[in-house]
Amino acid sequence: MDDERRSLLLKFSTLFPPPPGVKLSYGTAGFRADASILQSTVYRVGILAALRSLKTKSVIGLMITASHNKVSDNGVKIADPSGGMLSQDWEPFADQLANAPDPETLVSLISEFVKKEKITFDRAHPAEILLGRDTRPSGESLLEAAKKGISSIVGAVSYDMGILTTPQMHWMVRARNKGLKATESEYFEQLLSSFGCLMDLIPNKSNINEIEDRLIVDGANGVGGEKLEVIKKNLNGLVIEVLNSGKEGGVLNEGVGADFVQKEKVVPHGFGSNHAGIRCASLDGDADRLVYFAVPPNNSSKIDLVDGDKILSLFALFIKEQLSILEGDAKGKNNYRARLGAVQTAYANGASTAYLRSLGLEVVLAPTGVKYLHEKAAQYDIGIYFEANGHGTILFSEHFLCWLESKSQELSSSSEGSELQKAALRLSAVSKLINQAVGDALSGLLLVEAILRHMGWSIHQWNALYEDLPSRQLKVKVVDRTAVVTANAETVAVKPPGIQEAINVEIAKYPHGRSFIRPSGTEDVIRVYAEASTQEAADSLANSLAEIVDRFLGFRSSQ
């Protein structure tokens, strides 16, 4: 790095001293903390984004959000050129940057890294970064810090895309790097036209009349509600009412949102018995998670939760149906048996895994964190991944989409191809509707709505696909959570020695018992998950494992 670059970096870096005594780590959600201590981190992530853009010679995204966390928190993460998460081999450098104690150390770290990664500064190809933020009040000033970080790298340019959902940012980065138009209006246009296409292809239109056309959405008082207000005006055949849109004065994620609904299994604020029987959905604070629910008619605050596992099952069923139609083309010249796979984590309810296998699907497990699921799903022609908490999407391989295109052409020239042709058109519309970069609550919601109409199903019929096994999740505070090391997609604890044997002894006591422990990537706790044939058994198995964790790892307190 030349002197001009060094001195610019030094000058700006001194304006953003790191908070003393804070150590941050770039986890599954990027950096996340109380917003008041994040100025220096976001500034440094601005630098990171610019370097990543120079290295990949592509547009990079920088998103300021703390998703489902409380409104006083914030966070920052990077979208890589593909629209996916930051490449894992850059995470250690992200940690080093964030934790560098002073400007001099920071500049020498950057200088060494630039050399090691052979990053070149070419004035003809400057770093380009798209910036976005959620609705948090701290977002505006953190965005300024990110801009300063970017302009600390001579020549780098940033484009402020305004308030966005996280998936919109990932979608824009992906589109820009594919040379496509990538504004918010193009995003809406793509969602609306592919949704319209799926609605036009519904086989038995009378199905639609039998199901409730109204959907009530809990917007978590965040950005998702705002964007949905825009989308809903242009929908045919679907009436969306947004509650907790943020305009009514409610607080982001407080008693509302997908994370709250999925964990607590109670109605979010603003919902009550007047919504009984109507299909309801909930988004999280940055609209990358989606769950559905129904309010029971008996005035209870408990809900019937339709979680990410069931969204995955609905998607899998629909796609499998379309593929089967296409595979049944007895006269076709250009036939192909697509590999359809489902990717879940160990938290997926065992009943969902059994259901997916009963459909003849290949199901694989990945460690917690969408980057791991995404990677595995990308290995299929069509890979569907979901975490139980509602984050997921469907990935279509380029190879499959090329085949689909040529098959559609073949079918359009044949007179008897209409059913087959419709199946091909539906799959093509799904590939455009569903976000190919990350899980996206808005596009996921439109796909769920189109499929329910296709099937002629109410939320109750959908929910009855299978019955969840009773489960329990606990968290246990320990002295050092890194003492637990897991293997086999987190289903087995290989450290500390002897702990898995103790866990196995407990599991063996319960019919259909399944249980595991793992260190959380986002909180300082060990998580315990247990599943069994009754709720009492699941609770008791989870408690036994929590005791084992205490015994092996030193107790502080558990909840």
Ligand SMILES: CC(=O)N[C@H]1[C@@H](OP(=O)(O)O)O[C@H](CO)[C@@H](O)[C@@H]1O
């Ligand atoms: C059990 C659970 O829900 N874990 C969540 C949570 O991760 P932990 O590593 O379990 O803290 O936050 C992640 C980021 O939002 C999300 O991807 C994941 O599913």
Ligand SMILES: [Mg+2]
């Ligand atoms: Mg989120």
